[in-house]
Structure formats: C-alpha cells, structure tokens
Amino acid sequence: MKRTLHGVTLAAVLFTGGVSMAQSATSANPPAGTKMAxxxxKGMVEFKGFMAPSDPKAFMERLHYINQSEIKQAELAQKASENPDVKSYAKMMIDSHTAADKQLMDMAKTQKMTLSDMPKPSNDMEKKAMAADKALMEKLQSLKGAPFDSCYMANQVGAHDEAIGKVMAAxxxxxxxxxxxxxMLTQLSQELPKHRDMAYQTLGKLDDAMGVGGAGMQDGTMDHGSMNHGATPPSGSGSMGGATKTK
Known part of the structure; x- marks a missing residue:
C-alpha cells in the first residue's frame, strides 16, 4: 500500500513538474505575432509610452529647450500669421513660456546647475526628435498666412501632447x-493641458474657416517627440486626455 501511495505521489510530482516546465516554456516563447513590451x-522614466530623463538636470535641460523652441515659434507666428486667434495664442505662448523658463533658470541657479540650450541627445529617438524640430522651424519660416497657421497650430496640439506625457513621466x-x-512639475501638469486645449480650439476655428472636417498633423511636420499625434479633442478644460499617445 505504501509503495502504491509512493508511486501515485511520484507520478503527481512528475506531472506537476511537467506542467510547470511546459508553462515556463510557453511564457518564454510567446505565440508568433505577440508584441513584446x-x-x-537606461536613465529614462516612462508614462504611457512617453519617456523623460530620470536625472533632474537632464530633464530641466529639455524643459529649457522646449521653452525656447515654443518662444521662437510663437515669435515667428506673430510675424507670419494674419489670423487674430493665432496671434493671440502665440502671444500667450510667449508670455507663458518666458515666465516658465525664468522660473526654471532661477531654480537651476539655486541648485548650482548650468543648463545647456541644446541638450545632448540621450538616444536615437531624441536625436531624431531634435532634427525634426529643426526641420519644422525651417518649414514654418517658409510659410505665411493660412498655410503657416495650419502648420503651426496642428504642431502645437501634438507638441503639447508630447510635453504633457514627458511631464507626467517625470x-x-x-x-x-x-x-x-x-x-514645478505639478504646475506644468495643470497648465500644459490648458495650452493644449487652446491650441486644439484655435485649430478648430481654422478648420471651420476653411471648411475642413477634423484636425491632424500636417504633411511633413512633427512635434517635439517626433511622434505623430492626432489632434484628438480635449475631454475638458485642463484634462489629461492630451497625454494619451496615439498612432
């Protein structure tokens, strides 16, 4: 009887072990077509597909870079646009990002940090993003009037989606x-969605004026993260809907 029980127990152990090994093999080799995360x-933090440097100084340099890029684009909008709504939005961006950058630089000074105007890309994604930013600025400089307005405002929606994602990741x-x-990150997480919603609303007015349905990225234009974000509607003023990455 003992031998029989021992045999049953051994068989159960072998069976259980076989199932466990099979499960391990299955998890180690997922079915074809399964996307691996x-x-x-290294050195980055992630939020819903958006990434930001985990080092405070590196992240502050990128915020400084974004502030300066936004100010330059908005200053260009003041000259190239003939639309009062776009001009009003651009003025708000200049005022807001100038104040934000001053706060950032003052904080860097208290932390005894020197921030670079052009941060060194930490990976290929950032390198491509910065190249896309340069290409966007060159394209905006070649446009005036309605074509400028459409390109500028569409990119503002995408750029703020990206900025919101980076801030939330940080x-x-x-x-x-x-x-x-x-x-400061808490303040940005509250202010950036408002900017994004204003950009979306301004873009919507342009579409209405041109009789265009929907809104999206213009051909050949990219946002700060070199990702194509559709101009999805805000879920409410100050919502975090803009932080959702879309393809």
Whole structure:
C-alpha cells in the first residue's frame, strides 16, 4: 500500500513538474505575432509610452529647450500669421513660456546647475526628435498666412501632447527630484493641458474657416517627440486626455 501511495505521489510530482516546465516554456516563447513590451532605456522614466530623463538636470535641460523652441515659434507666428486667434495664442505662448523658463533658470541657479540650450541627445529617438524640430522651424519660416497657421497650430496640439506625457513621466518616475522641481512639475501638469486645449480650439476655428472636417498633423511636420499625434479633442478644460499617445 505504501509503495502504491509512493508511486501515485511520484507520478503527481512528475506531472506537476511537467506542467510547470511546459508553462515556463510557453511564457518564454510567446505565440508568433505577440508584441513584446519595449524595455525603458537606461536613465529614462516612462508614462504611457512617453519617456523623460530620470536625472533632474537632464530633464530641466529639455524643459529649457522646449521653452525656447515654443518662444521662437510663437515669435515667428506673430510675424507670419494674419489670423487674430493665432496671434493671440502665440502671444500667450510667449508670455507663458518666458515666465516658465525664468522660473526654471532661477531654480537651476539655486541648485548650482548650468543648463545647456541644446541638450545632448540621450538616444536615437531624441536625436531624431531634435532634427525634426529643426526641420519644422525651417518649414514654418517658409510659410505665411493660412498655410503657416495650419502648420503651426496642428504642431502645437501634438507638441503639447508630447510635453504633457514627458511631464507626467517625470512626475511619476523621478524620485530624486528636489521639492522645488516637484512643485514645478505639478504646475506644468495643470497648465500644459490648458495650452493644449487652446491650441486644439484655435485649430478648430481654422478648420471651420476653411471648411475642413477634423484636425491632424500636417504633411511633413512633427512635434517635439517626433511622434505623430492626432489632434484628438480635449475631454475638458485642463484634462489629461492630451497625454494619451496615439498612432
């Protein structure tokens, strides 16, 4: 009887072990066509597909870069646009990003940091994004009037989607950030969606004036993250709907 029980127990152990090994083999070799999650690059934090540097100084340099890019584009809009709504939006962007950049640079000074105007790309994605930013500025400089308005405002929606995603990634994943920076990230997470909603509404007015249905990225234009974001409608003023990555 003992031998029989021992045999049954051994068979059960072997069976259980076989199932366990089979499950391990299955998990190690997922079915064909299954998409594997892309690991977050070293030194980066991630939020819903958006990434930001985990190092406070590196992230601050990118915020400085974004602020300066937004100011330059908005200054160009003041000259190239003939639309009062676009001009009003551009003035708001100049005022807002100038104030934000001053706050950022003051904080860097208290932290004894020197921020570069052109941060060194940490990976190929950032390198391509910065090249796309340069190409966008060159394209905007070649446009005037309605074509400029459409290109500028469509990119503003996408650029703010990207900025919101980066801020949320930093806010949730940057555990070593100074208290002053944590406060600034909270402010940005509240202000950027408002800018994004204003950009979307202004773009909608342009579409209505031209009789165009829907809104989206213009041919050959890219946002700060070199990702194609559709101009999805805001879910409400100050909503975080813009932080959702779309393809």
């Amino acid at each position: 892309t690991p977050t690059p 806010k949730q994943g940057m555990t070593s950030a100074p208290a002053e920076m944590t406060t």
